[in-house]
Amino acid sequence: MKIAVAGTGYVGLVTGACLASKGHSVVCVDVDENKIKRLRAGDPVIFEKGLGELLQECAQAGTLSFTTDFRSAYKDANAILIGVGTPDKKDGSVNLSYINSVADQIAESVEQDCLLIIKSTVPIGTSDRIEARITSALKHPVKVELASNPEFLAQGSAVENTLHPNRIILGVKSDFAEKVLREIYSDFDAPVIVVKRHSAEMIKYASNDFLALKISYVNEIANLCEITGADIDEVTKGMGLDPRIGKSFLKAGTGYGGSCFPKDTKALHWLSNIHGHELKTVRAAIDVNESQKLVLIKKAHGFYENFKDVNIAVLGLTFKPGTDDLRESPSLSCIPYLLDDEAKIKAWDPVGEENFRKIYPSEITYCQTIGETLDGADICFIFTEWLEIVNMDVSEFTKRMKRPLILDGRNCFELKNMRGKGATYISIGRAAIKG
Ligand SMILES: NC(=O)c1ccc[n+]([C@@H]2O[C@H](COP(=O)([O-])OP(=O)(O)OC[C@H]3O[C@@H](n4cnc5c(N)ncnc54)[C@H](O)[C@@H]3O)[C@@H](O)[C@H]2O)c1
Numbered sequence: 195m196k197i198a199v200a201g202t203g204y205v206g207l208v209t210g211a212c213l214a215s216k217g218h219s220v221v222c223v224d225v226d227e228n229k230i231k232r233l234r235a236g237d238p239v240i241f242e243k244g245l246g247e248l249l250q251e252c253a254q255a256g257t258l259s260f261t262t263d264f265r266s267a268y269k270d271a272n273a274i275l276i277g278v279g280t281p282d283k284k285d286g287s288v289n290l291s292y293i294n295s296v297a298d299q300i301a302e303s304v305e306q307d308c309l310l311i312i313k314s315t316v317p318i319g320t321s322d323r324i325e326a327r328i329t330s331a332l333k334h335p336v337k338v339e340l341a342s343n344p345e346f347l348a349q350g351s352a353v354e355n356t357l358h359p360n361r362i363i364l365g366v367k368s369d370f371a372e373k374v375l376r377e378i379y380s381d382f383d384a385p386v387i388v389v390k391r392h393s394a395e396m397i398k399y400a401s402n403d404f405l406a407l408k409i410s411y412v413n414e415i416a417n418l419c420e421i422t423g424a425d426i427d428e429v430t431k432g433m434g435l436d437p438r439i440g441k442s443f444l445k446a447g448t449g450y451g452g453s454c455f456p457k458d459t460k461a462l463h464w465l466s467n468i469h470g471h472e473l474k475t476v477r478a479a480i481d482v483n484e485s486q487k488l489v490l491i492k493k494a495h496g497f498y499e500n501f502k503d504v505n506i507a508v509l510g511l512t513f514k515p516g517t518d519d520l521r522e523s524p525s526l527s528c529i530p531y532l533l534d535d536e537a538k539i540k541a542w543d544p545v546g547e548e549n550f551r552k553i554y555p556s557e558i559t560y561c562q563t564i565g566e567t568l569d570g571a572d573i574c575f576i577f578t579e580w581l582e583i584v585n586m587d588v589s590e591f592t593k594r595m596k597r598p599l600i601l602d603g604r605n606c607f608e609l610k611n612m613r614g615k616g617a618t619y620i621s622i623g624r625a626a627i628k629g
Contacts, residue, residue: 195219195377198271200296202229202260204240204352204453204519205313205345206277211248212356213275214258216381221259221267233260241518241545244353268303273374277313277345279453286460288317297324300338301331309374310338313345315398315458317465321365321391341371342391344398349452350516359384365394399465402458403476408443409450410482416446416623417489426623427605446623448577448603449486451513451522456483487527490575490601493620497599498573501537505596507571509564510578510604511543511550518545524603525577526553533557542567544580568594579604592616598629 195218199210202224214220224230229239236253238245252258261267268274278292293314300310310328312321325340332338342365347355362384366372372388379386389397416426426446434441450456459480466473498504513523520526523546532539533554540559543550547560561567564586568574574595576583584606591598598617605621612619618629 195374196270196272197221197378198223198267198274200224200264200274200276200300201278201292201314202226202233202239203277203279204242204349204517205347206275207233207238207240208242208245208347208352208356209275209277209313209345211245211252211258212353213378214252214255215248215357217257218378219257220252221261221271223261223264223267225262227262230260230262241516242349242352243516248353264299265303268300269305271304271308273309273311273378274300274304275311275313275343280314280316280457281453282457282460286464288457288461288464290316290320293320293324294327297328298331301328302333304332304336304338305334307337309341309371311341311343311375311378313343315344315402315454315461316342316395317461318392318395318399320395339368339371340391341366341375342394343375344394346398346401349519350514357382362386363394363397364388365391365397367391399458399462402454403462403473403479405443406450406455406459406483407475407479409445409447409455410479410486412444412446413449413486413622414482417486419623423625424623425609425625429623446605447486448489448524448622449483449527451487451524451526452517453519453521456480456522459483487524488531489622490524490577490603491528491531493601494573494575494599497618501532501535501573504535504537505570505572506532506537506539507567507574507595508539508541508558509543509567509574509576509583510580511541511546512578515578515580518549520546520549520553523577525550525575528575528577529554529558540567540569540571543578544582546578565590565594571595572597572599574598574600576600576602576604576606579606588612588615588617592629 197218197220199206199222202222210220210222232239276296278296281289283289321340321342362379364375419426430444433439434444459476463476511525540561542561542564600619602621612627616629619627
């Protein structure tokens with residue numbers, strides 16, 4: 195099938211490449227000329243496991259191309275997937291300007307009947323509104339219909355999740371839309387759920403917000419564990435064996451980040467409010483997360499009144515391992531605070547440095563190794579559980595740091611491995627180890 199994909203971000207690019215690898219003829223469109231230039235040259239632009247190889251495979255097969263020329267890409271596509279960003283506005287509502295602008299470009303370009311498929315996360319009712327917007331602005335006498343096909347990939351395992359999804363949600367209003375979508379996914383082995391468009395849009399928010407709630411709940415329990423002398427790792431082990439609860443998303447830490455949970459919780463909360471039906475559980479998840487992002491700073495204040503001239507090592511900048519994405523990362527909540535206090539910061543991240551440099555080009559010293567980052571440090575903050583950190587030799591902390599105080603926001607190390615090492619080790623929801 196001839197497919198155009200609008201947006202070459204984490205969703206659009208990975209989806210485009212995966213569909214092309216299944217033999218569809220895919221053209222990915224973006225307004226960012228530099229991105230398209232790099233993609234054409236074989237540079238995956240974003241860091242995602244397996245993406246580079248997949249792009250190479252598709253380039254050799256000739257099934258995937260990239261362009262900024264949306265007219266040529268959209269005019270004769272059988273299906274157009276929309277994967278542009280839907281960031282939050284200040285009030286928590288969704289900024290639909292990118293979706294609206296793609297809709298206008300599609301209306302002006304399509305020259306044959308086609309199905310438009312929204313993969314972006316959008317408020318309930320958006321498919322209806324975009325369909326009406328496009329239909330009223332069509333330049334050629336063709337029929338377009340909207341479908342909602344939310345995306346559930348997780349950054350860090352986006353290619354694997356897209357090739358092997360745990361479910362495919364088809365939000366449709368006609369047999370035609372279902373038929374086109376089933377053809378697109380004919381080579382994917384996953385349960386297909388056909389629902390109405392509003393339900394598909396809600397499934398995405400309800401799923402993400404549930405996971406955010408689960409994380410915030412565990413983080414609150416972890417904080418209570420610290421006060422009461424329980425250990426969150428033991429508690430979640432005991433909880434997770436209950437199949438009604440499950441083991442995933444039970445890891446305590448310094449809060450969720452990324453491009454999805456923070457904005458999707460705010461969006462659903464905003465939407466519930468305007469319908470006069472506030473989702474109080476979601477509000478609680480948002481509030482808990484906001485304060486959890488600063489929990490390491492609060493813990494550090496137990497040792498330092500302020501951080502002026504304190505040497506700080508930061509291990510991990512991205513919101514989770516496996517991605518170069520910094521959006522809403524806890525590191526971005528804490529580092530400005532430390533900089534305001536005139537701390538001296540050295541940081542290490544295996545892939546996040548380039549993006550972090552765009553925000554802090556000179557305020558931070560970027561290091562190539564964990565060891566170099568720790569040299570002479572008074573405090574070490576851990577924001578991301580990169581494997582390089584989890585597997586490091588923990589004696590490095592005492593060997594290299596001046597006054598080893600480790601504030602681990604991701605519980606990277608087992609307590610038994612941190613005892614007797616001469617370092618003060620503070621993690622989340624577990625006993626503090628005094629050095
Ligand atoms: N990132 C994730 O893990 C993830 C997972 C599931 C769903 N989603 C949802 O998918 C959507 C996209 O997220 P993302 O992280 O891939 O976004 P992103 O910010 O990484 O990428 C969006 C891309 O769209 C491009 N764009 C903007 N306007 C355009 C236009 N008119 N035509 C073509 N391209 C245009 C931008 O230049 C950018 O490259 C969001 O709604 C998000 O909530 C994201």
